[in-house]
Amino acid sequence: MSQNGSNGSVAEPLMMYGGAFHPAIGGETFVSTNPADGSIVARIPFGGEEDARRAVDAAVEAFPGWSGLTAAARAKHLHRVADLLEEQRNEIALLITQEEGKPQVEAQGELQLSIDSLRWYAEEARRAYGSWIPDPMPGRRLLTVRQPVGVCGAIIPWNVPCAMIFRKAAPALAAGCTMVLKPAEATSAIALRVAKVFVEAGLPAGVINVVTGKASAIGNVFLNDDRVRKISFTGSTEIGRLLLRGAAERVKRVSMELGGNAPVILFEDCDIEASVRAVAALKYLNAGQACIGANRLYVHEAIYDEVADRLEQLATAMQVGDGTQAGIQMGPLVDFKAVEKVEELVADAIQCGAKVRAGGSRMQGQAYENGSFYAPTVLTDVPANARLCREEIFGPVAALYRFSSEEEVLHVANNVEYGLSAYIFTENMDRAIRVAERLETGMVGVNEIRIGAAEAPFGGVKESGLGREGGREGLDEYLETKLIAMRVKS
Structure with a gap:
C-alpha cells in the first residue's frame, strides 16, 4: 500500500504531533482514493513505531500542563475547536464525501455530531464531581476526587472518520488527558485535515497528536509503552480481541466499540409505511457501512409480504452515485474489497x-464503472443458515426473515455473539418495553432509528465491546476515582 514519491496534483498533508507537522520519519507515503471514481484524494505519510513514539513523547510532555488547567480553561479550548469546525464545515464535509464516499447530507450530519461532542464535553468537564462519603469511623473523613487517566491512544475507524475522532478526543481532553490518534488508512486525509483545526484552535502542543501509517506498528507502541495508560478502539471484533490480549499483558485500561449485528423487529401492529421508510433509511445509511445499521430484519408473518414489497420499491427508487452530487441518497462502499465481501454474502444467501427482490449486484453503467458501488439490495426468505444471519453485512443488503411470535423473535434476535444495537417497531408500548428490556444489546430504538447523541451513552454488550462513548458515561471512561482518607482532630 505504501508508495514513495510525490505528486503535485494531489494534497500531501503531514501528520501532526507536538503541535507541528511532520512527514514520516522513513519518508514513505501511501495514497487515499475516492471510492466513487478511484481518483487520488491525498498522499499520506506512512509512519511507523518511531513516529508513534515521538507522538507519545509529545503527549507525555503535554500532560502535566493540560491536566493542571481548570476544567473551565480546557472547556474554552474545546469550544474554540468547535467554532473552527463550524466555520470550515463545508470544506471538511466535502473531504469526508471524497475520501469515504457518504453523501453530503450524511457528511454534514457527521460534522454536526463532532461539534455537538465538543460542546457537550466542554461543559461536562465542569461536572466531574468528587464526593464526601459518610464515614463509619469517628475522627476520619472520606472523600473522592476525579483525576485524568493520563496519556491515551485512540484508533479511529474509516466509516465515521471525523465524528469518531471527537467521540474519543472530546471527553479525553475535557477530562484532562492527552491523546495520540491513529486514523484508518482509508480515511487518513480527513484526520490530518482535522489536525490542522486543532493547531489553528491554539491547543497547547502535544495535547492532541495524529499519526498515520502502519496500524500494527502504531498499535504496538500504544500497547507496549507503559506511559500510554488507556486505549480506545472502534473497529472489528477480531482486531479488538488482539488489542485486548495485548492490553491485558500490561493491565492497561481499554474502551472497545466493536462489531454489530443489529436485529430490527417489525411487529404486526406497526405503522408499516413509517416503519419501512425508517428501516430503509437505517439500512442504506452510509451504504450499509454502519455498526448500528440494520443487519437482520425480522418481519411478522402477517405483514411480511407488504413490508417486502414496500422495501423493494424504496430500494429500487434510491438515487445512487457520487455523494458530492445533489440528490444522491447513497454513495459507494469504501473500496472494492468491501464490495467483494458483500458479493460473497449475497451469493451464499442465494445458494x-x-x-x-431488488439489487443483488454491482451498479452498472458509465457513472459507476470506476467506483466501488453496490446496488441497494433486498433479499427475502433468507434461511437461518445463511452467513448474512450470523455475520455483520457492512453493505447495502436488507435481509428479511419471517417470525410468528414474540418469544420466537427474541430467541433468534439474541442468538448471536454481538449486542450493540436493536430496533423495535410496534404501537403496543407494553410490548415495546418488554422486548426492549429482554434484547441483549447496549442500545434499543423504539419506533426510532436515531439512537446516537453527544448527550447519550453509546456502546454494546457481549462481543460488541466494553465501555461507553457519549454522555456522562463517556467522560467517566477517561477519569480515575481517587479516595482520600483524612484524620481530623476534634
Whole structure:
C-alpha cells in the first residue's frame, strides 16, 4: 500500500504531533482514493513505531500542563475547536464525501455530531464531581476526587472518520488527558485535515497528536509503552480481541466499540409505511457501512409480504452515485474489497435459498464503472443458515426473515455473539418495553432509528465491546476515582 514519491496534483498533508507537522520519519507515503471514481484524494505519510513514539513523547510532555488547567480553561479550548469546525464545515464535509464516499447530507450530519461532542464535553468537564462519603469511623473523613487517566491512544475507524475522532478526543481532553490518534488508512486525509483545526484552535502542543501509517506498528507502541495508560478502539471484533490480549499483558485500561449485528423487529401492529421508510433509511445509511445499521430484519408473518414489497420499491427508487452530487441518497462502499465481501454474502444467501427482490449486484453503467458501488439490495426468505444471519453485512443488503411470535423473535434476535444495537417497531408500548428490556444489546430504538447523541451513552454488550462513548458515561471512561482518607482532630 505504501508508495514513495510525490505528486503535485494531489494534497500531501503531514501528520501532526507536538503541535507541528511532520512527514514520516522513513519518508514513505501511501495514497487515499475516492471510492466513487478511484481518483487520488491525498498522499499520506506512512509512519511507523518511531513516529508513534515521538507522538507519545509529545503527549507525555503535554500532560502535566493540560491536566493542571481548570476544567473551565480546557472547556474554552474545546469550544474554540468547535467554532473552527463550524466555520470550515463545508470544506471538511466535502473531504469526508471524497475520501469515504457518504453523501453530503450524511457528511454534514457527521460534522454536526463532532461539534455537538465538543460542546457537550466542554461543559461536562465542569461536572466531574468528587464526593464526601459518610464515614463509619469517628475522627476520619472520606472523600473522592476525579483525576485524568493520563496519556491515551485512540484508533479511529474509516466509516465515521471525523465524528469518531471527537467521540474519543472530546471527553479525553475535557477530562484532562492527552491523546495520540491513529486514523484508518482509508480515511487518513480527513484526520490530518482535522489536525490542522486543532493547531489553528491554539491547543497547547502535544495535547492532541495524529499519526498515520502502519496500524500494527502504531498499535504496538500504544500497547507496549507503559506511559500510554488507556486505549480506545472502534473497529472489528477480531482486531479488538488482539488489542485486548495485548492490553491485558500490561493491565492497561481499554474502551472497545466493536462489531454489530443489529436485529430490527417489525411487529404486526406497526405503522408499516413509517416503519419501512425508517428501516430503509437505517439500512442504506452510509451504504450499509454502519455498526448500528440494520443487519437482520425480522418481519411478522402477517405483514411480511407488504413490508417486502414496500422495501423493494424504496430500494429500487434510491438515487445512487457520487455523494458530492445533489440528490444522491447513497454513495459507494469504501473500496472494492468491501464490495467483494458483500458479493460473497449475497451469493451464499442465494445458494441457501434466499430470493433477490431488488439489487443483488454491482451498479452498472458509465457513472459507476470506476467506483466501488453496490446496488441497494433486498433479499427475502433468507434461511437461518445463511452467513448474512450470523455475520455483520457492512453493505447495502436488507435481509428479511419471517417470525410468528414474540418469544420466537427474541430467541433468534439474541442468538448471536454481538449486542450493540436493536430496533423495535410496534404501537403496543407494553410490548415495546418488554422486548426492549429482554434484547441483549447496549442500545434499543423504539419506533426510532436515531439512537446516537453527544448527550447519550453509546456502546454494546457481549462481543460488541466494553465501555461507553457519549454522555456522562463517556467522560467517566477517561477519569480515575481517587479516595482520600483524612484524620481530623476534634
